[in-house]
Amino acid sequence: MKKWILILILFFLIVIGIFTKIYLTAVEPLKIAEKKAVTFAEKKVHISQVNDFHLYHGLETVDVIEGENKQGDKIIIWIPEKSKKMVIKKAKNGLTKAEAIRKLEESKNPKKIISVRLGMEKNIPLWEIYYRSDNNLINYYYIRFETGEWLKKIENL
Structure with missing residues (x-):
């Protein structure tokens, strides 16, 4: 009986180890992209703190960094992978996530909002709202991030 318990414990430890390795391997490219983007952005602006990083996949891939500069202002940096023409905006000069959702609700009737994230297309910073x-x-x-103006919609997929 003790032998079976030891075998089961060993089995679960191996499974946990395998899943941990798979997870760490999966997030490694994102961590590398974040490090490269932050290093590139710091050539133009001093980032004292990175609050969020994600990749936006639209017409082209864009690195999006949300953080704070040395003055404590919240900033957002968009870096298109191909052109590397960085766009830096203070968060207070654009819509918040809540305001972007409110703009959607003014013109549409979403059943469920799945995600809201920053992105950029044709050098225009934007909010992408994915909903059902x-x-x-x-x-x-x-x-648009700055004005809240509607840019485009893709419906009924």
């Missing part, structure tokens, strides 16, 4: 409509279809709604 009443008929459970997938929709994307894009609005």
Whole structure:
């Protein structure tokens, strides 16, 4: 009986180890991309703290860094992978996530908002809102970061 308990414990430890290795291997490219993007951005602006990093995959891949500069201002940096023409904006000069959602709700009736994230297309910083409509279809709604103006929508997928 003790032998089976030891075998089971060993089995679970091996499984946990394998899943940990798979997870760490999966997130490694994202960590490398973040490090490269932050290093590149610091050539132009001093980032005292990185609060969030993600990749936006639109017409082209864009690194998006949300953080703070040395003055304590919240900033957002968009770095297109191909052109590397960095766009830096203070967060207070654009819409918040909540305001972007409110803009969507003013013109659409989303059943469930799945994600809201920053991105950039054609050098225009934007909010991408991914949601489901009443008929459970997938929709994307894009609005300008600075003005809240509607840019484009992809509906009923």
